[in-house]
Amino acid sequence: xxxxxxxxxxxxxxxxxxxxxxxxxxxxxxxxxxxxxxxxxxxxxxxxxxxxxxxxxxxxxxxxxxxxxxxxxxxxxxxxxxxxxxxxxxxxxxxxxxxxxxxxxxxxxxxxxxxxxxxxxxxxxxxxxxxxxxxxxxxxxxxxxxxxxxxxxxxxxxxxxxxxxxxxxxxxxxxxxxxxxxxxxxxxxxxxxxxxxxxxxxxxxxxxxxxxxxxxxxxxxxxxxxxxxxxxxxxxxxxxxxxxxxxxxxxxxxxxxxxxxxxxxxxxxxxxxxxxxxxxxxxxxxxxxxxxxxxxxxxxxxxxxxxxxxxxxxx
Numbered sequence: 507x508x509x510x511x512x513x514x515x516x517x518x519x520x521x522x523x524x525x526x527x528x529x530x531x532x533x534x535x536x537x538x539x540x541x542x543x544x545x546x547x548x549x550x551x552x553x554x555x556x557x558x559x560x561x562x563x564x565x566x567x568x569x570x571x572x573x574x575x576x577x578x579x580x581x582x583x584x585x586x587x588x589x590x591x592x593x594x595x596x597x598x599x600x601x602x603x604x605x606x607x608x609x610x611x612x613x614x615x616x617x618x619x620x621x622x623x624x625x626x627x628x629x630x631x632x633x634x635x636x637x638x639x640x641x642x643x644x645x646x647x648x649x650x651x652x653x654x655x656x657x658x659x660x661x662x663x664x665x666x667x668x669x670x671x672x673x674x675x676x677x678x679x680x681x682x683x684x685x686x687x688x689x690x691x692x693x694x695x696x697x698x699x700x701x702x703x704x705x706x707x708x709x710x711x712x713x714x715x716x717x718x719x720x721x722x723x724x725x726x727x728x729x730x731x732x733x734x735x736x737x738x739x740x741x742x743x744x745x746x747x748x749x750x751x752x753x754x755x756x757x758x759x760x761x762x763x764x765x766x767x768x769x770x771x772x773x774x775x776x777x778x779x780x781x782x783x784x785x786x787x788x789x790x791x792x793x794x795x796x797x798x799x800x801x802x803x804x805x806x807x808x809x810x811x812x813x814x815x816x817x818x819x820x821x
Contacts, residue, residue: 523545523546523547523548523693524540524545524546524547524548525547525548525550526547526548526549526550527550527551527552527554528550528551528552529552532547537560540560540562541560541561541562541563542562543562544562544564544565545562546559546560546561546562546565547559547560547561548689548692548693550685550689553682553685553768553772554682554685554686554689554772555685555688556685556688556689556692559692567695568695570808571694571695571696571804571807571808572695572696572697572700574804574807574808574809575696575697575700575713575807576697576700578702578807579628579700579702580628582626583806583807584628584702585623585625585626585628585631585702586813586814587702587716587803587806587814588628588631588632588635588702588703588716589620589621589623589631589635590814590815590816591702591703591716591717591719591720591816592620592635592638592639592703592719593616593617593620594719594720594815594816594818595639595642595719595720595722595723596611596613596616596639596642597613597818598720598721598722598723598724598818598819599611599642599643599646599723600613601723601818601820601821602646602650602723602726602727602821603646603649603650605727605820605821606650606653606730608649608650608652608653609645609649611642611645611646616638616642619638620635620638623635628702629705632703632705635703639719643663644663647662647663650726650730651663653730653733654672654730654733655733655734655736655737657737657738658671658672658733658736658737658738659672660672660673663676665677667748667754667756668756669754669755669756669757670756670757671740671741671756671757671758671759672733674756674757674758674759675729675732675733675736675759675767676725676726676729678758678759678764678767679725679728679729679767679771680718680722680725682768682771682772683718683721683722683724683725684714684715684718686775686793686796687714687717687718687721687796687800688711688714689797690717690796690797690799690800691711691713691714691717691800693797693800693801694797694800694801694803694804695804696713696800696803696804696807697713698711698712698713698714699711699712699713700712700713701713701714701715701716702716703715703716703719704716717796717799717800717803720799720816720818721792721796721819724774724792724819724821725771727821728770728771728774728821732767732770736763740759740760740763741757741758741759741760741763742757742758742759742760743755743756743757744756744757744758774792775791775792775793776791776792776793777791777792777821778790778791779791779792779795779819779820779821780820781795781817781819783798784798784801784802792819795817795819799816799817802814802816
Protein backbone atom coordinates (compact mmCIF):
# COMPACT_ATOMS: atom_id res chain seq x y z
CA UNK A 507 0.00 0.00 0.00
CA UNK A 508 1.39 3.40 -0.98
CA UNK A 509 1.02 6.53 1.06
CA UNK A 510 -0.84 9.56 -0.20
CA UNK A 511 1.21 12.67 -0.76
CA UNK A 512 0.83 15.32 1.93
CA UNK A 513 1.78 18.90 1.17
CA UNK A 514 1.62 22.08 3.21
CA UNK A 515 0.44 25.17 1.37
CA UNK A 516 1.20 28.61 2.84
CA UNK A 517 -1.44 31.24 2.16
CA UNK A 518 -2.40 33.92 4.66
CA UNK A 519 -2.22 31.16 7.24
CA UNK A 520 -0.81 27.66 7.36
CA UNK A 521 -3.15 25.32 5.53
CA UNK A 522 -2.90 21.59 5.03
CA UNK A 523 -3.90 19.87 1.84
CA UNK A 524 -3.75 16.20 0.89
CA UNK A 525 -3.06 15.24 -2.72
CA UNK A 526 -3.82 11.67 -3.76
CA UNK A 527 -2.55 10.37 -7.09
CA UNK A 528 -3.44 7.18 -8.96
CA UNK A 529 -2.20 4.05 -7.19
CA UNK A 530 -2.52 5.49 -3.70
CA UNK A 531 -5.02 4.45 -1.04
CA UNK A 532 -6.63 6.31 1.83
CA UNK A 533 -9.04 4.91 4.42
CA UNK A 534 -12.56 6.19 5.05
CA UNK A 535 -11.56 7.06 8.63
CA UNK A 536 -8.81 9.34 7.29
CA UNK A 537 -11.33 10.94 4.92
CA UNK A 538 -13.66 11.56 7.87
CA UNK A 539 -10.83 13.05 9.93
CA UNK A 540 -9.94 15.39 7.06
CA UNK A 541 -13.58 16.46 6.93
CA UNK A 542 -13.65 17.17 10.67
CA UNK A 543 -10.44 19.20 10.51
CA UNK A 544 -11.32 21.01 7.28
CA UNK A 545 -8.44 19.55 5.26
CA UNK A 546 -9.32 19.40 1.53
CA UNK A 547 -8.32 16.38 -0.54
CA UNK A 548 -7.46 16.71 -4.23
CA UNK A 549 -7.56 13.50 -6.27
CA UNK A 550 -5.25 13.46 -9.30
CA UNK A 551 -3.94 11.07 -11.93
CA UNK A 552 -0.24 10.28 -12.10
CA UNK A 553 0.08 13.07 -14.67
CA UNK A 554 -1.40 15.53 -12.15
CA UNK A 555 -4.80 15.84 -13.84
CA UNK A 556 -7.30 16.94 -11.14
CA UNK A 557 -10.18 14.48 -10.95
CA UNK A 558 -12.07 15.47 -7.81
CA UNK A 559 -11.93 17.65 -4.72
CA UNK A 560 -13.28 16.43 -1.39
CA UNK A 561 -14.10 19.16 1.12
CA UNK A 562 -15.80 19.40 4.47
CA UNK A 563 -19.45 20.45 4.34
CA UNK A 564 -18.46 23.28 6.69
CA UNK A 565 -15.79 24.61 4.30
CA UNK A 566 -16.99 28.00 3.05
CA UNK A 567 -13.61 29.55 2.18
CA UNK A 568 -14.43 29.68 -1.52
CA UNK A 569 -17.64 31.72 -1.18
CA UNK A 570 -16.11 35.22 -1.00
CA UNK A 571 -13.69 34.54 -3.85
CA UNK A 572 -16.30 33.12 -6.20
CA UNK A 573 -18.81 35.88 -5.48
CA UNK A 574 -16.11 38.40 -6.38
CA UNK A 575 -15.33 36.41 -9.53
CA UNK A 576 -18.97 36.50 -10.62
CA UNK A 577 -19.20 40.24 -9.87
CA UNK A 578 -16.07 40.90 -11.95
CA UNK A 579 -18.00 39.96 -15.09
CA UNK A 580 -20.10 43.12 -14.64
CA UNK A 581 -18.03 45.57 -12.58
CA UNK A 582 -15.12 46.11 -14.98
CA UNK A 583 -12.53 43.97 -13.23
CA UNK A 584 -13.13 41.16 -15.69
CA UNK A 585 -12.23 43.48 -18.56
CA UNK A 586 -8.97 44.50 -16.86
CA UNK A 587 -8.12 40.86 -16.18
CA UNK A 588 -8.80 39.87 -19.80
CA UNK A 589 -6.60 42.70 -21.10
CA UNK A 590 -3.82 41.81 -18.68
CA UNK A 591 -3.86 38.13 -19.64
CA UNK A 592 -3.49 38.88 -23.36
CA UNK A 593 -0.81 41.50 -22.76
CA UNK A 594 1.11 39.12 -20.48
CA UNK A 595 0.88 36.39 -23.10
CA UNK A 596 2.36 38.67 -25.77
CA UNK A 597 5.08 39.85 -23.37
CA UNK A 598 5.99 36.26 -22.52
CA UNK A 599 6.14 35.39 -26.22
CA UNK A 600 8.57 38.26 -26.68
CA UNK A 601 10.88 36.80 -24.04
CA UNK A 602 11.17 33.61 -26.10
CA UNK A 603 11.65 35.55 -29.34
CA UNK A 604 14.40 37.62 -27.74
CA UNK A 605 16.03 34.55 -26.16
CA UNK A 606 16.48 32.94 -29.58
CA UNK A 607 17.32 36.19 -31.44
CA UNK A 608 14.12 36.08 -33.48
CA UNK A 609 12.05 39.01 -34.74
CA UNK A 610 10.18 40.40 -31.73
CA UNK A 611 6.71 41.87 -31.28
CA UNK A 612 6.21 45.62 -31.27
CA UNK A 613 5.14 45.62 -27.62
CA UNK A 614 4.31 49.32 -27.48
CA UNK A 615 1.88 48.98 -30.38
CA UNK A 616 0.19 45.93 -28.89
CA UNK A 617 -0.04 47.55 -25.47
CA UNK A 618 -1.62 50.68 -26.97
CA UNK A 619 -4.17 48.61 -28.91
CA UNK A 620 -5.16 46.62 -25.83
CA UNK A 621 -5.41 49.64 -23.56
CA UNK A 622 -7.51 51.52 -26.13
CA UNK A 623 -10.36 49.01 -25.85
CA UNK A 624 -12.80 51.16 -23.87
CA UNK A 625 -16.01 49.15 -24.05
CA UNK A 626 -17.78 48.42 -20.77
CA UNK A 627 -18.96 45.07 -22.10
CA UNK A 628 -16.69 42.10 -21.39
CA UNK A 629 -18.28 40.25 -24.30
CA UNK A 630 -17.36 43.08 -26.66
CA UNK A 631 -13.80 43.35 -25.32
CA UNK A 632 -13.34 39.60 -25.78
CA UNK A 633 -14.29 39.86 -29.45
CA UNK A 634 -11.80 42.69 -29.97
CA UNK A 635 -8.98 41.09 -27.97
CA UNK A 636 -8.96 37.80 -29.85
CA UNK A 637 -7.86 39.24 -33.25
CA UNK A 638 -5.03 41.10 -31.47
CA UNK A 639 -3.89 37.93 -29.75
CA UNK A 640 -4.31 35.93 -32.95
CA UNK A 641 -2.09 38.25 -34.98
CA UNK A 642 0.63 38.18 -32.31
CA UNK A 643 0.52 34.38 -32.08
CA UNK A 644 0.65 33.95 -35.85
CA UNK A 645 3.88 35.98 -35.98
CA UNK A 646 5.28 34.25 -32.90
CA UNK A 647 4.79 30.68 -34.14
CA UNK A 648 6.05 31.63 -37.58
CA UNK A 649 9.29 32.61 -35.89
CA UNK A 650 9.75 29.78 -33.37
CA UNK A 651 8.89 27.07 -35.90
CA UNK A 652 12.16 28.02 -37.61
CA UNK A 653 13.94 26.57 -34.57
CA UNK A 654 12.53 23.08 -35.15
CA UNK A 655 14.58 20.42 -36.97
CA UNK A 656 14.24 20.90 -40.74
CA UNK A 657 12.71 17.47 -41.29
CA UNK A 658 9.96 18.25 -38.75
CA UNK A 659 9.37 21.92 -39.50
CA UNK A 660 5.72 22.95 -39.91
CA UNK A 661 4.13 26.09 -41.29
CA UNK A 662 1.13 26.72 -39.06
CA UNK A 663 0.05 26.17 -35.48
CA UNK A 664 -3.00 23.91 -35.20
CA UNK A 665 -4.66 22.89 -31.96
CA UNK A 666 -7.27 20.21 -31.29
CA UNK A 667 -7.16 17.08 -33.49
CA UNK A 668 -4.25 18.29 -35.60
CA UNK A 669 -2.83 15.80 -38.10
CA UNK A 670 0.91 16.46 -37.89
CA UNK A 671 3.00 15.10 -35.04
CA UNK A 672 4.72 18.35 -34.09
CA UNK A 673 1.48 20.22 -33.46
CA UNK A 674 0.22 17.25 -31.48
CA UNK A 675 3.41 17.33 -29.41
CA UNK A 676 2.65 20.95 -28.53
CA UNK A 677 -0.93 19.93 -27.75
CA UNK A 678 0.20 17.16 -25.41
CA UNK A 679 2.49 19.51 -23.51
CA UNK A 680 -0.25 22.14 -23.26
CA UNK A 681 -2.56 19.48 -21.83
CA UNK A 682 -0.07 18.76 -19.04
CA UNK A 683 0.16 22.52 -18.41
CA UNK A 684 -3.64 22.65 -18.18
CA UNK A 685 -3.61 20.09 -15.38
CA UNK A 686 -1.18 22.20 -13.32
CA UNK A 687 -3.15 25.40 -13.91
CA UNK A 688 -6.45 23.70 -13.04
CA UNK A 689 -4.97 22.47 -9.77
CA UNK A 690 -3.69 25.97 -8.92
CA UNK A 691 -7.12 27.49 -9.58
CA UNK A 692 -8.79 24.95 -7.30
CA UNK A 693 -6.30 25.68 -4.53
CA UNK A 694 -7.03 29.41 -4.87
CA UNK A 695 -10.81 28.76 -4.46
CA UNK A 696 -11.53 30.20 -7.92
CA UNK A 697 -14.29 28.92 -10.22
CA UNK A 698 -12.52 27.07 -13.06
CA UNK A 699 -15.49 27.38 -15.43
CA UNK A 700 -15.90 31.17 -15.25
CA UNK A 701 -13.25 32.88 -17.37
CA UNK A 702 -12.65 36.39 -18.66
CA UNK A 703 -10.86 35.94 -22.00
CA UNK A 704 -12.60 32.67 -22.86
CA UNK A 705 -16.39 32.59 -22.70
CA UNK A 706 -18.30 29.96 -20.75
CA UNK A 707 -18.86 26.74 -22.70
CA UNK A 708 -20.06 23.25 -21.84
CA UNK A 709 -17.31 21.15 -20.18
CA UNK A 710 -14.73 23.88 -20.87
CA UNK A 711 -12.90 25.29 -17.81
CA UNK A 712 -12.60 28.78 -19.28
CA UNK A 713 -10.62 30.32 -16.41
CA UNK A 714 -8.11 27.48 -16.73
CA UNK A 715 -7.83 28.32 -20.44
CA UNK A 716 -7.31 31.97 -19.49
CA UNK A 717 -4.49 31.31 -17.03
CA UNK A 718 -2.80 28.89 -19.40
CA UNK A 719 -2.20 31.72 -21.86
CA UNK A 720 0.34 33.29 -19.51
CA UNK A 721 2.49 30.15 -19.39
CA UNK A 722 2.23 28.73 -22.90
CA UNK A 723 5.54 30.32 -23.91
CA UNK A 724 7.31 28.38 -21.15
CA UNK A 725 5.92 25.19 -22.67
CA UNK A 726 7.00 26.36 -26.13
CA UNK A 727 10.53 26.81 -24.81
CA UNK A 728 10.42 23.27 -23.43
CA UNK A 729 9.22 21.86 -26.78
CA UNK A 730 11.99 23.70 -28.63
CA UNK A 731 14.51 21.97 -26.35
CA UNK A 732 12.72 18.61 -26.53
CA UNK A 733 12.49 18.67 -30.34
CA UNK A 734 16.26 18.95 -30.82
CA UNK A 735 16.58 15.16 -30.81
CA UNK A 736 13.18 14.31 -32.35
CA UNK A 737 13.12 12.30 -35.57
CA UNK A 738 10.25 11.28 -37.89
CA UNK A 739 10.54 7.69 -36.60
CA UNK A 740 9.49 8.94 -33.13
CA UNK A 741 5.92 9.41 -34.42
CA UNK A 742 3.22 6.86 -35.12
CA UNK A 743 -0.07 7.11 -36.99
CA UNK A 744 -3.09 6.86 -34.71
CA UNK A 745 -6.68 6.22 -35.80
CA UNK A 746 -9.42 7.68 -33.63
CA UNK A 747 -12.91 9.17 -33.73
CA UNK A 748 -12.91 12.84 -34.75
CA UNK A 749 -16.68 13.05 -34.41
CA UNK A 750 -19.61 10.68 -33.88
CA UNK A 751 -19.59 9.43 -37.48
CA UNK A 752 -16.05 10.19 -38.62
CA UNK A 753 -12.81 8.31 -38.08
CA UNK A 754 -9.55 10.11 -38.68
CA UNK A 755 -5.80 9.61 -38.50
CA UNK A 756 -3.16 11.78 -36.91
CA UNK A 757 0.50 11.58 -36.04
CA UNK A 758 1.44 11.39 -32.37
CA UNK A 759 4.56 10.58 -30.41
CA UNK A 760 5.15 6.89 -29.88
CA UNK A 761 4.79 5.43 -26.40
CA UNK A 762 8.46 5.78 -25.47
CA UNK A 763 8.69 9.41 -26.53
CA UNK A 764 5.36 10.25 -24.89
CA UNK A 765 6.70 8.84 -21.63
CA UNK A 766 9.93 10.78 -22.05
CA UNK A 767 8.11 14.04 -22.75
CA UNK A 768 5.82 13.58 -19.75
CA UNK A 769 8.69 12.85 -17.37
CA UNK A 770 10.87 15.68 -18.66
CA UNK A 771 8.01 18.18 -18.58
CA UNK A 772 7.14 17.20 -15.00
CA UNK A 773 10.78 17.90 -14.13
CA UNK A 774 10.57 21.18 -16.07
CA UNK A 775 7.76 22.37 -13.78
CA UNK A 776 10.25 21.98 -10.93
CA UNK A 777 12.79 24.23 -12.66
CA UNK A 778 13.46 27.41 -10.69
CA UNK A 779 12.91 30.86 -12.14
CA UNK A 780 14.21 34.14 -10.75
CA UNK A 781 10.91 35.49 -9.50
CA UNK A 782 10.66 36.16 -5.74
CA UNK A 783 8.03 34.28 -3.80
CA UNK A 784 5.24 36.26 -2.16
CA UNK A 785 6.60 35.84 1.36
CA UNK A 786 10.20 34.66 1.16
CA UNK A 787 12.88 33.54 -1.27
CA UNK A 788 14.32 35.07 -4.45
CA UNK A 789 13.54 32.06 -6.64
CA UNK A 790 10.72 29.58 -7.02
CA UNK A 791 9.71 26.69 -9.23
CA UNK A 792 7.45 27.18 -12.24
CA UNK A 793 4.72 25.17 -10.52
CA UNK A 794 4.90 27.35 -7.40
CA UNK A 795 4.73 30.46 -9.58
CA UNK A 796 1.53 29.18 -11.22
CA UNK A 797 0.02 28.51 -7.79
CA UNK A 798 0.97 31.96 -6.51
CA UNK A 799 -0.45 33.77 -9.54
CA UNK A 800 -3.79 32.04 -9.06
CA UNK A 801 -3.77 33.16 -5.42
CA UNK A 802 -2.89 36.73 -6.42
CA UNK A 803 -5.75 36.76 -8.93
CA UNK A 804 -8.08 35.74 -6.12
CA UNK A 805 -6.72 38.53 -3.93
CA UNK A 806 -7.29 41.05 -6.72
CA UNK A 807 -10.86 39.87 -7.22
CA UNK A 808 -11.49 40.24 -3.47
CA UNK A 809 -9.96 43.77 -3.58
CA UNK A 810 -7.15 42.76 -1.23
CA UNK A 811 -4.56 44.11 -3.68
CA UNK A 812 -5.01 47.13 -6.03
CA UNK A 813 -3.98 45.42 -9.26
CA UNK A 814 -3.03 42.07 -10.75
CA UNK A 815 -0.09 41.94 -13.13
CA UNK A 816 1.20 38.40 -13.71
CA UNK A 817 4.91 37.97 -13.16
CA UNK A 818 6.53 36.76 -16.37
CA UNK A 819 9.02 33.93 -15.95
CA UNK A 820 12.22 33.77 -17.99
CA UNK A 821 13.02 30.10 -18.68
